[in-house]
Structure formats: C-alpha cells, structure tokens
Amino acid sequence: MLRRLVAIVGATGAGKSAIALDLAQRLGGEIVNADSRQVYRGMDVGTAKPSVEDRRRVRHHLYDVADPNDGYNLALYQQQARETLEAIWAHGAFAWLVGGTGQYVWGLLEAWQVPDVEPDEELRARLAAFAALEGHDALHRRLAEVDPDTADRIDGRNVRRVIRALEVFEKSGRTMSEWQKKKDPDFEFLLFGVDVPRNVLYPRVDKRVEAMFEGGLIEEVQGLLAAGVPADCPAMSSIGYGETVRYLEGQETLDEAKERTKIATHRLIRAQDQWFRRDDRRITWVRDADGIDLQANIFTGACTNAIRGEGRP
Missing domain, CATH: 1.10.20.140 (Histone, subunit A)
Structure with a gap:
C-alpha cells in the first residue's frame, strides 16, 4: 500500500485550494484540510471554504467536522487527520494536504506528541x-x-x-x-509552498475581504449568533468574524470592520510567511500548479494508483 502525501502550504489567499483542486482533478487523489478555521460548520464565507461544487469534483476531508460551540484543537486534528489518511491510503489513493495552519501541517508531518494537559x-x-x-x-x-x-x-x-x-x-x-519533538512520520511526503509576493497578495486579499462582506459574511455571523454560538468563543475570534460581531454590536462602522479585517489578514500573511520560511530547506516554493505537477505525478504514481471521482466527501 502506497502511503504518500503531497502537502501544499502558504499564506492565506495564495491560491492553495485552487491549485490542489486543479491537480487533484488531473492527477487524482483526495484533499485533506489543514486550516484551523475551515473545520467549523456554518463558517463558510469568512473562511473561504471550498464550494459545494468543488467538493463534488474531488473528495474533500476535514471540512465541517466541528461545531463552533465545541472548539477544536491540534490533538483532535491529528487524530482525525491520521484516521482520514489511513482510509485514503487503504483504498489505493493518495492525499493532498492543503492549508495554512502551520501547527496542523507540521504536527502531522513531524508526528508531534500532543500535550496530555487538560484545560485549567x-x-x-x-x-x-x-x-x-x-x-x-x-x-x-x-x-x-x-x-x-x-x-x-x-x-x-x-x-x-x-x-x-x-x-x-x-x-x-x-x-x-x-x-513537540520532531519525529519521522511513517509515510512519505512532498512539501510545496505557494509563493506570492506581498505586493500582489495584499490587494488580492483586500478584494476578497470586500467580496466576503458583500457576499454574506454579515448574514453568516448573524446566523451563528442566532444559533447560540457565543460571540467570544475561540471560533468567533477568526479574522472577519470578530470584526463583524463588533459591527453588529455597534462598536464600529462597516468600513471600520472591513479595514480591520484587511489589516488582520495582512498580519496573518506575515505570520504564516515567517512560519513557513523557516523551512525553506524542505519546502519547494512554486507560483502555480505547473510547479508541482511533474514532481507530484512521479511521486504519487498518479496514473496507476489514483481513484478518480468516486463519491462525495
């Protein structure tokens, strides 16, 4: 049984999900989420979650697996990610690990121990x-x-x-x-980073923020609050959600909420870039899917081992 994984990491807005979808459609395989906010049900617009249509084209995993009220953590992610990977490998496919949450990516690729410490x-x-x-x-x-x-x-x-x-x-x-001592995982992996210059990325995410507010983020947050999700729970601290709560509570104007969301997103991009750049030795930086295609095809044996279009997530 091939136990192989291709990881695509990088900053928010860099195009990781679109690249993974393109490659998975061409080469086969299944997509596994490594974004700490896209795990939450009901948080779709503000997290730029893959669309229902995209998830019909390629099997996606670990999206919508947690209730915002319950929270989520690295330990739970590692458990669910390992179970998901084992299931994917068991039926002869391979995985595309996609996301910008560094702890989730490295925790999985380096087999971190999870602190056995209950909240106090x-x-x-x-x-x-x-x-x-x-x-x-x-x-x-x-x-x-x-x-x-x-x-x-x-x-x-x-x-x-x-x-x-x-x-x-x-x-x-x-x-x-x-x-979090590093260990060698019991599977093989390739690691790619999507490299988009900040002078390109910042305007791109600014447009995405505007589109989110125009495309239903406010209504999404209102729905979550109406469903009983506390405004101060960890899930609602996600970028865009906290700012929208403050707007709804009258603490700031809509323009202020948008601007704060853009600034917070820029800050997140810098933090993600700093995190992943520490591993330049292991990460192959690319601009688009073409930079991954050939290596991934050879590595995974996609032509003979992938199972295409089988069911839905």
Whole structure:
C-alpha cells in the first residue's frame, strides 16, 4: 500500500485550494484540510471554504467536522487527520494536504506528541488577567523565560496560544517545545509552498475581504449568533468574524470592520510567511500548479494508483 502525501502550504489567499483542486482533478487523489478555521460548520464565507461544487469534483476531508460551540484543537486534528489518511491510503489513493495552519501541517508531518494537559480554566483566567493588566508583551516574555523556542514561534499578540503554552508548562512540567519533538512520520511526503509576493497578495486579499462582506459574511455571523454560538468563543475570534460581531454590536462602522479585517489578514500573511520560511530547506516554493505537477505525478504514481471521482466527501 502506497502511503504518500503531497502537502501544499502558504499564506492565506495564495491560491492553495485552487491549485490542489486543479491537480487533484488531473492527477487524482483526495484533499485533506489543514486550516484551523475551515473545520467549523456554518463558517463558510469568512473562511473561504471550498464550494459545494468543488467538493463534488474531488473528495474533500476535514471540512465541517466541528461545531463552533465545541472548539477544536491540534490533538483532535491529528487524530482525525491520521484516521482520514489511513482510509485514503487503504483504498489505493493518495492525499493532498492543503492549508495554512502551520501547527496542523507540521504536527502531522513531524508526528508531534500532543500535550496530555487538560484545560485549567482558573489558570487561564489568571494569565488572561495578567495580559490585560500588563500587556500581551509581558505575558509573552513570561513564556520566553521558560520556553524560548515556543515563544519564538508564537506571535505575542496571540494571547490564547501564549496562555496555552504556559498552561502546558505549568501543568506538566514540560515545555511545549519538548512535547513537540520532531519525529519521522511513517509515510512519505512532498512539501510545496505557494509563493506570492506581498505586493500582489495584499490587494488580492483586500478584494476578497470586500467580496466576503458583500457576499454574506454579515448574514453568516448573524446566523451563528442566532444559533447560540457565543460571540467570544475561540471560533468567533477568526479574522472577519470578530470584526463583524463588533459591527453588529455597534462598536464600529462597516468600513471600520472591513479595514480591520484587511489589516488582520495582512498580519496573518506575515505570520504564516515567517512560519513557513523557516523551512525553506524542505519546502519547494512554486507560483502555480505547473510547479508541482511533474514532481507530484512521479511521486504519487498518479496514473496507476489514483481513484478518480468516486463519491462525495
């Protein structure tokens, strides 16, 4: 049984999903999501999730697998991703891993151990209060004192992730970087990054933000809130959703919500680029599907092993 995977990573808006769809249609295989927001049901417009039509053309996995109320994490993703991959390989196909959530990609490709640490709401509240009083930089410095490697990988403005890293250390006595020791996976993979210059990417995502607001993002957020999804839950902190909540609550105008969403998206692009550029040695950077086609075809044995168009996700 071939156990092979082609990963396509890069910044939001770079065109990863479209490239994967094109290649999967031509070479076969099935697409596996590695985006931490596209796992949520009901969050379609703001996460630029593949359309229903796209998912009919090629089998897609790990989209719409979590309720926004319940949350989602790396441990659950790793479990579901491994089960999905085993099922794909078992029927002779191969996988296209597609997404921009670095933790999900590397956690899978490097077989990270998942911290066996249950949430401690009291500790989290204390750390959140400290960040609110002293500033997120002060909280980030606390992490850097005990786990500099993890602190280097986390943007200090991402208070939730900083708190989780400190929680893991406090509760287990082991740093997050110790938990996430790299291992060799039990499958083969090729790794590609979609390289789009920022002077091209920023205007592209700005247009996408405008299209999202015009194309139903406000109504999508209203529906989620009406269904009982808390405005302050982690899923609703996703870019575009928090800004829309503030607009709906009258805290900012629609133009302000759009501008804040664009700025946050630019910030995310820089963080993703920083994350993936650390692995230039392993990533082959490409501009489009043509940069992947030949290597992926040879690597996967697509012509003889892929199963095309079998069913729906």
